Amino acid sequence: xxxxxxxxxxxxxxxxxxxxxxxxxxxxxxxxxxxxxxxxxxxxxxxxxxxxxxxxxxxxxxxxxxxxxxxxxxxxxxxxxxxxxxxxxxxxxxxxxxxxxxxxxxxxxxxxxxxxxxxxxxxxxxxxxxxxxxxxxxxxxxxxxxxxxxxxxxxx
Numbered sequence: 001x002x003x004x005x006x007x008x009x010x011x012x013x014x015x016x017x018x019x020x021x022x023x024x025x026x027x028x029x030x031x032x033x034x035x036x037x038x039x040x041x042x043x044x045x046x047x048x049x050x051x052x053x054x055x056x057x058x059x060x061x062x063x064x065x066x067x068x069x070x071x072x073x074x075x076x077x078x079x080x081x082x083x084x085x086x087x088x089x090x091x092x093x094x095x096x097x098x099x100x101x102x103x104x105x106x107x108x109x110x111x112x113x114x115x116x117x118x119x120x121x122x123x124x125x126x127x128x129x130x131x132x133x134x135x136x137x138x139x140x141x142x143x144x145x146x147x148x149x150x151x152x153x154x155x156x
Contacts, residue, residue, distance in 0.1 A: 025146030
């Protein structure tokens with residue numbers, strides 16, 4: 001593993017960085033959710049990643065989803081902003097990142113499922129089967145909010 005997610009853990013190392021990141025809740029026509037199994041921590045997650053200089057945040061969503069899953073998407077709305085200081089991610093290089101992720105709803109507009117250097121499994125999952133997967137609580141919260149189709153974005 002190249003990263004460890006700490007959540008509400010009093011023994012977690014203190015954060016030393018914050019990076020703008022995105023995640024995306026993407027459902028197919030039958031309501032299945034696009035998920036990846038991460039290579040860096042072996043957890044299932046919705047696709048996403050860090051914004052790069054020169055990109056809009058929507059471009060970050062489309063690039064990250066394509067890189068990790070092979071699926072082309074169009075951003076359709078904002079689900080929420082997740083910045084819980086009780087969730088930190090420790091990387092093997094010494095960076096300890098406080099969670100900061102903007103989660104979007106997006107629609108598939110093409111592409112073929114494929115794995116990448118960041119995803120060792122890519123799959124469409126029935127929401128009723130999510131409990132069968134090892135998903136971090138912060139990702140579960142984003143999925144829950146995305147499936148609720150909330151009128152207002154979440155922020156905390």
